[in-house]
Amino acid sequence: GIDISSLRSTTGHITLDDGYGNTGSCQSDVTFIDGEQGILRYRGYPIEQIAENSSFIEAAYLVIFGKLPKQDERDNFAQALADNAPLHQSMMKHFDGYGSNGQPMAVLSAMVNSLTAYDPHVMHPADESDVFNAAATLMSKVRTIAAASHKTTIGEPIVYPRPDLKYVENFLHMMFSTPYHDYEPTPEVVRALNMFLVLHADHEQNCSTSTVRMVASSKANMFASASAGISALWGPLHGGANVAVIEMLQKIYDEGLDPAVFMDEVKDKETGRKLMGFGHRVYKNFDPRATILKGAAFDMLEKMNIDDPLLDVALKLEEVALKDDYFVERKLYPNVDFYSGIILRAIGIPLDMFTVMFAIGRMPGWIANWKEVHEDPKSRIYRPRQIYTGDVENTWIPRNERS
Numbered sequence: 001g002i003d004i005s006s007l008r009s010t011t012g013h014i015t016l017d018d019g020y021g022n023t024g025s026c027q028s029d030v031t032f033i034d035g036e037q038g039i040l041r042y043r044g045y046p047i048e049q050i051a052e053n054s055s056f057i058e059a060a061y062l063v064i065f066g067k068l069p070k071q072d073e074r075d076n077f078a079q080a081l082a083d084n085a086p087l088h089q090s091m092m093k094h095f096d097g098y099g100s101n102g103q104p105m106a107v108l109s110a111m112v113n114s115l116t117a118y119d120p121h122v123m124h125p126a127d128e129s130d131v132f133n134a135a136a137t138l139m140s141k142v143r144t145i146a147a148a149s150h151k152t153t154i155g156e157p158i159v160y161p162r163p164d165l166k167y168v169e170n171f172l173h174m175m176f177s178t179p180y181h182d183y184e185p186t187p188e189v190v191r192a193l194n195m196f197l198v199l200h201a202d203h204e205q206n207c208s209t210s211t212v213r214m215v216a217s218s219k220a221n222m223f224a225s226a227s228a229g230i231s232a233l234w235g236p237l238h239g240g241a242n243v244a245v246i247e248m249l250q251k252i253y254d255e256g257l258d259p260a261v262f263m264d265e266v267k268d269k270e271t272g273r274k275l276m277g278f279g280h281r282v283y284k285n286f287d288p289r290a291t292i293l294k295g296a297a298f299d300m301l302e303k304m305n306i307d308d309p310l311l312d313v314a315l316k317l318e319e320v321a322l323k324d325d326y327f328v329e330r331k332l333y334p335n336v337d338f339y340s341g342i343i344l345r346a347i348g349i350p351l352d353m354f355t356v357m358f359a360i361g362r363m364p365g366w367i368a369n370w371k372e373v374h375e376d377p378k379s380r381i382y383r384p385r386q387i388y389t390g391d392v393e394n395t396w397i398p399r400n401e402r403s
């Protein structure tokens with residue numbers, strides 16, 4: 001890294017960079033992106049190789065701890081995840097309060113923050129082993145919370161985690177098993193969900209990750225920082241786009257809309273519409289995650305013998321967009337959210353859980369970025385400046401004289 005302390009200044013001119021398009025907020029060793037060429041690497045390893053070879057747990061270890069784990073390191077991490085899966089019994093009572101109308105992202109953000117109350121040592125991690133335990137706790141419990149909030153929403157009893165199951169299998173068990181039926185996932189489902197999570201594991205300084213770093217910079221704990229990341233992810237311009245894409249595809253399908261006519265509405269700025277799942281701040285070429293997910297969606301639907309009409313709508317929209325000057329000139333291509341929903345639907349994940357799935361996947365990236373801030377002795381609180389545009393000076397007016 002570069003020693004930037006000599007460049008620090010709190011006086012003088014302020015740079016205004018709307019939406020931080022060209023502002024580097026930190027130095028990081030975690031993820032490399034070349035947006036012009038569509039390259040994504042975690043810790044230097046190409047995303048294509050990781051997606052092909054890695055389980056989510058192995059990719060998470062790489063992202064969080066900076067190296068591919070040896071067998072014993074991987075086993076140790078997997079064991080820590082298995083050990084930390086259950087929630088404190090009194091935390092389970094929170095779910096009764098949310099009931100069936102609980103928005104899963106609201107529940108997740110609140111419950112992840114609540115974890116601090118049950119694990120207070122996370123407030124002051126003393127050494128690497130405390131950070132390791134906090135990371136394993138967070139990665140493991142976020143999955144238990146997600147599945148329990150789904151069960152609460154559909155009015156079924158919460159299913160407890162099983163210590164003998166692997167990460168993804170355990171999540172599917174908690175999501176889909178019932179008191180009268182043990183869910184057994186097919187290898188295609190396990191593979192597809194691992195890949196989905198691997199592809200979401202980190203993406204450098206996106207809105208939610210920079211939120212995590214912002215909160216971490218005040219020395220807030222890992223759980224509180226991740227909870228803020230979940231809230232940032234929720235919006236439809238970020239992780240919430242995976243819900244918005246399916247709603248868009250479903251509307252086009254249900255109403256029999258002509259994709260070309262739909263595109264005219266998207267291009268008309270007056271409508272305020274966007275082609276959800278298209279465009280990216282950094283990628284000005286194909287998002288490599290979208291390329292992998294598109295291929296995986298085809299494979300999975302074929303192996304599971306599923307005919308999803310929304311995939312056809314998505315393909316048609318992509319075909320129209322890639323030939324349209326509006327999209328070509330602005331370099332708008334499918335992003336990670338365009339095809340991911342097709343895979344989640346095939347697995348049987350309900351739409352209101354899509355952004356929660358993204359949050360489970362992004363947890364390693366948030367933890368790795370929190371860790372970088374926490375472990376940097378020179379890290380200082382994030383505190384951007386502004387250009388003030390309000391009244392320069394007013395004089396107090398008594399209430400009965402105000403117009």
Ligand code: ACO
Nearest residue numbers: 236237238239241274275276277278279280281330335337
């Ligand atoms: N549909 C139609 N037009 C678009 C789209 C889109 N999806 N995305 C960008 N544009 C247009 C903008 O209107 C703008 O046009 P203009 O130059 O005529 O004003 C131009 O392309 C540049 O777009 P910006 O909004 O400046 O791009 P920005 O980097 O600020 O936003 C974003 C990126 C938020 C991803 C945007 O492309 C978008 O809203 N996409 C749809 C939502 C989405 O899919 N979000 C998920 C992103 S990936 C993730 O977070 C996981």
